[in-house]
Amino acid sequence: MIQRSKVDKQRTRKLDRRNVLLGLGGLYGAANLIGVANEPFSLGAPVPPPDLSSCSSSSLPDGSPVPFTCCLPLPKDLSNIPTYKLPNVSKVTIRPSAHNVTREYITKYSTAIQKMKSLDKDDPLNFMQQANIHCAYCNTGYKELGFPGVPLQVHFSCLFFPFHRWYLYFFERILGSLIGDDTFALPFWNYDSQVGMQLPSLYNVVNSPLYDPNRNQNHFPPNVVNLGFTTIDLNASD
Ligand SMILES: [Cu+2]
Structure with a gap:
């Protein structure tokens, strides 16, 4: 998994802070803006x-x-994906x-x-x-x-x-x-x-469409779910 900061570094072109300030006003700044029209100004680029x-x-x-x-x-x-419109909500x-x-x-x-x-x-x-x-x-x-x-x-x-x-x-x-x-x-x-x-019991009824045999039974009731669990079962009995 790639760290966000690394991704940001790859995505964000380096931009001299002085150019940002100049770009906010003045002729030189305007010329500067043309050159960086496609560059992000902010490090918080979406x-x-x-x-x-x-x-x-x-x-x-x-x-x-x-x-x-x-x-x-x-x-x-792919060039013509309609924009989703929220339905009228009456209730x-x-x-x-x-x-x-x-x-x-x-x-x-x-x-x-x-x-x-x-x-x-x-x-x-x-x-x-x-x-x-x-x-x-x-x-x-x-x-x-x-x-x-x-x-x-x-x-x-x-x-x-x-x-x-x-x-x-x-x-x-x-x-x-x-x-x-x-x-x-x-x-x-x-x-x-x-x-x-505890894991809600409605998800642990065999033959129910809500059931998934891949779920780890060690985490179902009577055990309380460990919110700090991070994919490795260090203690199977919780
Ligand atoms: Cu997710």
Whole structure:
């Protein structure tokens, strides 16, 4: 995983501070501006979008390659991607805490996930394709647009919250559309509550669409989840 500072160094062209000051006023500054029209003035330059045509193999946090491709299906015309318009919202939806959901809610949520998993595997709304979004954007599947040597990484930068918010927003809306309920809301993990400090049990029912056999059973109840866990199980009993 590439450190942000290293990426910034690669992305940000060196610009003499004096040129910035001169560029803010005066004729010499104006001429200077022409010469640097495409150069960033600020070291806080925004992270460019992904170059969608650059997708290649992604890598895991330890640097080893992801053993499958996360590359996402692309629209036919990359130059004409419509801007998403927020729908009119007439009712605020409320996310329930995962440890406290009703049986009715679990049925609804499970049905939506099952439908998502049953879509054609190449369908962008398919469960695996949705997982691939995180893999491609968070495991350096893309390069930054205009910087072919810089892998895009939405963690460790100001992109973290916006990216994950829109990611969950669309995931939630897709699930709602699959069950014809535009008020559907994902559950949230209420770790602030003592009874919510364990992995929510709705995810550990074998044969449920919410179940994943790859989850480490050492972290399920009765164990309390260790928020400091960083991919290496030093103490299997928690
Ligand atoms: Cu992420």
